[in-house]
Amino acid sequence: MSNSKMYMEDGKLMVPDNVVIPFIEGDGVGAEITPVCQKIVNSAVELAYVGKRSIEWKEVLAGGKAFEKTGEWLPQATLDAFKEYLVGIKGPLTTPVGGGIRSLNVALRQTLDLYVCLRPVRWFKGVVSPVKEPHKVNMYIFRENTEDIYAGIEWEQGTPEAQKFYKFLHDEMGVTKVRFPETSSFGVKPVSKEGTQRLVRAAIQFALDNGLPSVTLVHKGNIMKFTEGGFKRWGYEVAETEFKDRTFTMNEYERLKKDLGEESAKAAVAKALNEGKLVVKDCIADAFLQNTLLLPEEYSVIATLNLNGDYISDQLAAMVGGIGIAPGANINYKTGHAIFEATHGTAPNIAGQDVVNPCSLLLSSVMMLEYMGWKEAAQLIVNALEKAFSNGEATADLARFMPKGNALGTKDFGQRIVELL
Numbered sequence: 001m002s003n004s005k006m007y008m009e010d011g012k013l014m015v016p017d018n019v020v021i022p023f024i025e026g027d028g029v030g031a032e033i034t035p036v037c038q039k040i041v042n043s044a045v046e047l048a049y050v051g052k053r054s055i056e057w058k059e060v061l062a063g064g065k066a067f068e069k070t071g072e073w074l075p076q077a078t079l080d081a082f083k084e085y086l087v088g089i090k091g092p093l094t095t096p097v098g099g100g101i102r103s104l105n106v107a108l109r110q111t112l113d114l115y116v117c118l119r120p121v122r123w124f125k126g127v128v129s130p131v132k133e134p135h136k137v138n139m140y141i142f143r144e145n146t147e148d149i150y151a152g153i154e155w156e157q158g159t160p161e162a163q164k165f166y167k168f169l170h171d172e173m174g175v176t177k178v179r180f181p182e183t184s185s186f187g188v189k190p191v192s193k194e195g196t197q198r199l200v201r202a203a204i205q206f207a208l209d210n211g212l213p214s215v216t217l218v219h220k221g222n223i224m225k226f227t228e229g230g231f232k233r234w235g236y237e238v239a240e241t242e243f244k245d246r247t248f249t250m251n252e253y254e255r256l257k258k259d260l261g262e263e264s265a266k267a268a269v270a271k272a273l274n275e276g277k278l279v280v281k282d283c284i285a286d287a288f289l290q291n292t293l294l295l296p297e298e299y300s301v302i303a304t305l306n307l308n309g310d311y312i313s314d315q316l317a318a319m320v321g322g323i324g325i326a327p328g329a330n331i332n333y334k335t336g337h338a339i340f341e342a343t344h345g346t347a348p349n350i351a352g353q354d355v356v357n358p359c360s361l362l363l364s365s366v367m368m369l370e371y372m373g374w375k376e377a378a379q380l381i382v383n384a385l386e387k388a389f390s391n392g393e394a395t396a397d398l399a400r401f402m403p404k405g406n407a408l409g410t411k412d413f414g415q416r417i418v419e420l421l
Contacts, residue, residue: 004056006086006372008336013086015372017053022081026091027064028346033358034091036414040381041365043418048377058085062104063093074104079111082339089340089368091361092347105341106152109145112337114330115195116202117143117306119313119343120367126389127321128401136297137319140212142203143309145330147195148227150306154187162186191227191305193234200235202333203303204243207278215239217282218304218312231305232282239280248272250281289315317343324397327363329371338371340364354409357395359385362417384420388413 004020006013025034038057045053060078067073073096082088093104108114119141123134131137155162165186169175178184200217207215217236221229236251248269257265272279283291285308292299292315304312317326328343342361350356362381369378388394392404395413399405408416 020056022058022060022088024062024090027094028348028351029356030091036358044377044380116331117145118329121316123320124389141302144199148306157185196234200238207301212300214279215301248277324357325359340368384417
């Protein structure tokens with residue numbers, strides 16, 4: 001085993017002190033935020049471990065830069081590097097227009113089977129938010145990453161494939177509810193028991209490992225009874241079989257209430273909480289979106305399907321100041337593979353102007369350090385960001401809303417964070 005590569009041993013990620021991490025610079029603003037983030041991470045690692053640990057950054061290509069240099073949007077060499085080194089990081093990527101890959105991000109997730117999209121959302125003091133009490137927002141979204149409508153199984157209206165699919169639905173399956181069959185496009189939404197359960201398992205384990213109070217299964221099972229309803233049912237099944245001694249589910253509460261009455265059910269909840277058990281509950285997606293605005297403190301870890309997770313993570317990011325400070329990761333907890341990423345786009349309208357906010361990629365770098373077990377370096381960066389925002393020091397997108405905001409360029413902001421480390 002090369003001493004510069006991470007590897008899995010007995011289900012645990014083993015990280016050498018001097019590690020190689022492949023990175024995709026990214027298109028548009030990627031060329032500005034990636035070097036700034038690497039400089040901050042290198043400084044934090046040096047400070048935290050006094051030269052005993054280091055990162056060697058290995059550039060791999062994807063997106064516009066890859067197409068320019070190799071004629072391919074996602075070269076095999078890039079996929080091979082992520083497979084070999086396990087953990088990597090990427091800036092925002094252009095999705096090619098026209099044929100070929102629908103989305104480079106989706107292609108990376110599906111090829112490496114990165115079944116968890118993890119999006120932590122928290123508020124930093126000093127950042128202006130559109131909600132009254134942003135400090136109450138502190139959640140971790142576990143979004144299923146490989147199934148649902150993002151599987152990309154669809155047919156355009158008017159094509160022979162769409163007609164063939166409708167004919168099968170109508171003639172073979174007896175479906176009569178398609179209102180305008182001649183002009184309908186069709187999509188298929190696969191949601192599997194295995195896909196659901198590995199996602200929920202990861203969410204529950206994360207909550208237990210980090211001493212968090214609850215996991216909420218967010219779904220639309222009242223309408224999509226077999227796909228999203230299956231997600232809810234299979235999620236509870238994981239909690240009640242694999243984590244039986246460490247969790248209490250609201251499913252269990254409803255059963256007790258039916259069999260023994262409400263008082264007995266409430267007593268069981270109180271006992272479970274007293275024993276420090278993790279509460280596993282569920283919520284319909286539309287009610288959840290409302291509740292996050294009214295009672296965000298009631299939610300901690302969220303487990304949800306792919307499309308719901310997309311909506312939810314962006315709404316929660318807006319509640320704490322915007323997608324510019326929202327990090328993200330795509331993880332396979334079984335193989336150890338993980339790609340950390342900026343959650344925003346390439347922003348071509350501001351590229352090259354030294355104004356872009358690097359915090360999405362920087363906080364994703366913090367997540368990467370935490371995943372590697374280098375928590376001391378990660379905490380140094382978080383502390384520095386807290387100091388900067390409290391002082392009103394930020395890039396223009398955040399500083400313009402701060403009462404005493406001091407707008408810094410991308411490079412200057414990066415340098416300021418290094419100084420505050």
